[in-house]
Amino acid sequence: MQQTMTQGMEDGEWARPYTLSPGDTHYHELSHTQVWVTLLEREWRVCYQRVAEDDDQDRWLQSAGQGFPAEDLSEQRFVRPDSGNQVTYQPVMSKLAMVIRPYQPLTIPADSECTIYVGTLLWMRIQVGDKSTRLLELPLADPMMTWVGRNTMEGELCYSAATFARLVLESVPQRPWRAITPVRIVNDQNEPLLLERFNLPTPLLSLHRNAQGQLWTPGVTVYCESGMNSARLRVDSGVMAAAGDCSLVTAAREQPSRGGLIRAYDRMFG
Amino acid sequence: MPEQLQTGFAAFVSGIAWGKWIGVCFLILLGGVLASLAGRGVNRFMQERASRHHTVMMRRLVFYLVLVIFLIAALREAGFSLDVVLGAAGILTVAIGFASQTSASNMISGLFLLVEKPFEIGNFIEVEGRIGEVVAIDMLSVKLRTPDNLYVRIPNETLIKTLVINRSRFPIRRLDLTVGIAYAEDVSRVENILLDLARQNPFSLEEPKAFVLVTGFGPSSVDLQFSFWLPADKVLEGRSQMMVDIKRTLDEHGIEIPFPHTSVYAGSHSEPFRVQLLNPESMTKTGDPDVDQ
Numbered sequence: 264m265q266q267t268m269t270q271g272m273e274d275g276e277w278a279r280p281y282t283l284s285p286g287d288t289h290y291h292e293l294s295h296t297q298v299w300v301t302l303l304e305r306e307w308r309v310c311y312q313r314v315a316e317d318d319d320q321d322r323w324l325q326s327a328g329q330g331f332p333a334e335d336l337s338e339q340r341f342v343r344p345d346s347g348n349q350v351t352y353q354p355v356m357s358k359l360a361m362v363i364r365p366y367q368p369l370t371i372p373a374d375s376e377c378t379i380y381v382g383t384l385l386w387m388r389i390q391v392g393d394k395s396t397r398l399l400e401l402p403l404a405d406p407m408m409t410w411v412g413r414n415t416m417e418g419e420l421c422y423s424a425a426t427f428a429r430l431v432l433e434s435v436p437q438r439p440w441r442a443i444t445p446v447r448i449v450n451d452q453n454e455p456l457l458l459e460r461f462n463l464p465t466p467l468l469s470l471h472r473n474a475q476g477q478l479w480t481p482g483v484t485v486y487c488e489s490g491m492n493s494a495r496l497r498v499d500s501g502v503m504a505a506a507g508d509c510s511l512v513t514a515a516r517e518q519p520s521r522g523g524l525i526r527a528y529d530r531m532f533g
Numbered sequence: 534m535p536e537q538l539q540t541g542f543a544a545f546v547s548g549i550a551w552g553k554w555i556g557v558c559f560l561i562l563l564g565g566v567l568a569s570l571a572g573r574g575v576n577r578f579m580q581e582r583a584s585r586h587h588t589v590m591m592r593r594l595v596f597y598l599v600l601v602i603f604l605i606a607a608l609r610e611a612g613f614s615l616d617v618v619l620g621a622a623g624i625l626t627v628a629i630g631f632a633s634q635t636s637a638s639n640m641i642s643g644l645f646l647l648v649e650k651p652f653e654i655g656n657f658i659e660v661e662g663r664i665g666e667v668v669a670i671d672m673l674s675v676k677l678r679t680p681d682n683l684y685v686r687i688p689n690e691t692l693i694k695t696l697v698i699n700r701s702r703f704p705i706r707r708l709d710l711t712v713g714i715a716y717a718e719d720v721s722r723v724e725n726i727l728l729d730l731a732r733q734n735p736f737s738l739e740e741p742k743a744f745v746l747v748t749g750f751g752p753s754s755v756d757l758q759f760s761f762w763l764p765a766d767k768v769l770e771g772r773s774q775m776m777v778d779i780k781r782t783l784d785e786h787g788i789e790i791p792f793p794h795t796s797v798y799a800g801s802h803s804e805p806f807r808v809q810l811l812n813p814e815s816m817t818k819t820g821d822p823d824v825d826q
Contacts, residue, residue, distance in 0.1 A: 409739040416703055
């Protein structure tokens with residue numbers, strides 16, 4: 264199945280309606296994931312599997328054709344909500360906050376600031392039919408989980424991601440399954456700030472797409488004035504100028520609330 | 534005589550203030566209906582805004598509050614003085630209290646449980662060796678549903694007096710697995726393998742970090758404690774998958790997980806064990822192999 268479908272593959276695109284005929288299967292290869300979406304007369308079928316990490320690729324390849332995925336994969340079946348035969352793939356940020364851990368800890372000297380560019384993993388939301396009914400959401404790689412808090416009693420569960428914490432935008436790899444977030448850290452303390460882990464509140468971030476098809480989130484600014492536990496966080500209203508002309512693709516999962524943000528501040532640096 | 538009875542009965546029936554008693558019944562009925570409606574309304578309102586525990590508590594509180602108000606109104610309508618009723622209730626309470634100390638004790642314990650809140654509806658608790666999900670906290674007892682789907686009722690008094698372990702109070706838990714390896718194996722190497730497993734396992738949390746301790750030199754093995762953290766709702770899957778991974782990985786690396794060995798020592802003054810080799814022909818015979826050839 265996979266070998267037959269890899270012939271004549273094209274680049275996949277977020278939020279674009281793909282039209283299928285009954286019996287067609289839409290196949291995707293992106294990140295560490297292979298996804299099959301099949302339209303039948305009265306139902307939709309979705310199945311996916313992970314591929315080895317060594318097979319990571321730079322492009323999102325997709326193709327449509329007749330056929331079904333391998334029989335040993337477990338399929339999820341969904342009743343067709345309406346007669347619409349379109350399917351769209353919407354990118355969404357994770358439901359839990361994402362803890363960013365630089366491979367090498369970064370020190371920000373006293374009274375100085377920096378902007379690091381973080382590429383975070385996306386979830387694929389599959390929507391079908393005329394009413395864009397949501398079928399499911401799947402992460403495009405298996406995320407690790409971690410705990411952020413003062414102790415094992417107070418805190419929150421988060422996803423964890425390692426990053427190079429790149430300081431130059433041009434060196435950030437552009438991949439369709441990652442959204443770039445500029446994180447500006449302002450260290451107003453009299454002491455250097457060692458950045459070992461940073462809690463990025465991904466549910467508060469919306470997703471925007473520029474003309475090149477790259478996904479961006481609004482920037483996040485962290486002010487660290489008197490200590491790590493009292494840091495303040497602000498989510499920008501739009502994307503940074505370097506992203507170019509962008510349009511909104513997916514709204515943020517949660518709206519920032521005063522109380523919610525205060526909790527996030529407490530657990531920003533782990 | 535029957536005529537007199539009939540007349541007396543008619544006089545009794547006509548003497549009853551039917552309108553008043555119908556009003557009393559109506560108030561009690563209305564109270565029941567309104568209390569039920571108010572309880573459901575509160576339930577619907579709080580369902581998405583509060584925990585299951587608080588929702589149930591508020592629903593009951595509102596239900597009984599509305600019902601009691603209408604009962605009092607019904608008693609007044611029936612002509613009872615509330616002071617007399619309360620006085621009678623006081624005397625009755627003392628009398629009942631002496632007669633049913635256990636129930637009273639359970640009710641008071643229930644109040645302490647509500648105030649102290651050691652667990653909520655939906656939590657997994659362990660009481661006197663019984664593990665289960667709390668499905669109800671009532672006036673006299675707490676009801677649990679065990680993992681094998683048994684219904685367990687525990688008196689509130691028992692919960693106040695005994696040790697209660699709440700397994701789902703905190704969002705994360707640590708699992709301690711005991712891994713025994715053969716004395717010939719390199720402990721540091723095994724330690725690194727186990728920590729690698731913790732890093733790869735999707736249920737194991739990155740922070741707090743996993744660790745390995747040597748806990749003892751057992752009769753057959755060096756005993757290690759492998760500890761890692763995982764979300765409280767993934768304990769069963771996490772434990773099972775990690776144990777499968779440990780067995781598979783140690784097998785792949787050729788590391789022996791020994792089972793208890795027993796050596797039989799006959800003693801220095803004893804004769805050596807007699808060893809008798811059987812020839813192949815005798816093995817094919819169906820008779821007793823111990824029979825002398």
